[in-house]
Amino acid sequence: MSQExxxxxxxxxxxSAERLTKVRPYxxxxxxxxxxxxxxxxxxxRWMLRYRDLTAPRATAxxxxxxxxxxxxxxxxxxxxFEPDWHLIASLPRQFDRLRWNADTSAVEKASPAIPHCMGVRRGSTQPCLLWKRRPRR
Structure with missing residues (x-):
């Protein structure tokens, strides 16, 4: 009984772990x-590889x-x-730059002004959405 x-x-x-760490659509x-x-x-x-395994398993490199x-x-x-593309983020309509997904309640809620909700990519892509730009190498 205790083993069950x-x-x-x-x-x-x-x-619970799968629910909390699942990748949102796009x-x-x-x-x-x-x-x-x-x-x-x-x-x-861990998170980079989890994303790959769930959405882009062929991205072995x-x-x-x-x-x-x-x-x-x-x-x-x-x-x-990568770094946030602050020029793009500043140009977004106000309602978009304060939204965040809450996995516990399955709802969109207010969030910090730092990074808006993801703008999305096609399934299978490991590229960033338009909110991010490649950081120059020093």
Missing amino acids: IVFELERELTR ECLVCYVNRMLEEFGCTGS LEERMRKMGAGCDCEVCLSA
């Missing part, structure tokens, strides 16, 4: 990684490509490889 309870708890934890790699970093922090390349861009881990995707 443990298995059920493990299944529920797995379902969400780009960089927006996903940024969102996961805000929620859970950097844990190596993603990790190497990011490493060449200076992103050896998830936090460096948003710090070294």
Whole structure:
């Protein structure tokens, strides 16, 4: 009996983890990684690889490509490889630059003014949406 309870708890934890870390429809790699970093922090390349596995499994060179861009881990995707395109973000209509998806309530809610909701990419792409631009290498 106690073993069944443990298995059920493990299944529920797995379902919760999948729900909290799923990729939203048309969400780009960089927006996903940024969102996961805000929620859970950097844990190596976990979020980058999860995105690849869920949306672009054929992108087997993603990790190497990011490493060449200076992103050896998830936090460096948003710090070294890409940066927000603040000119584009400033030009967005006001209602778009304060929205954020809440996975717990499955609703859009107010968020910090930093990065707007993802502008979207085609399925299978590992490119960033228009909110991000490539950071120049120094």
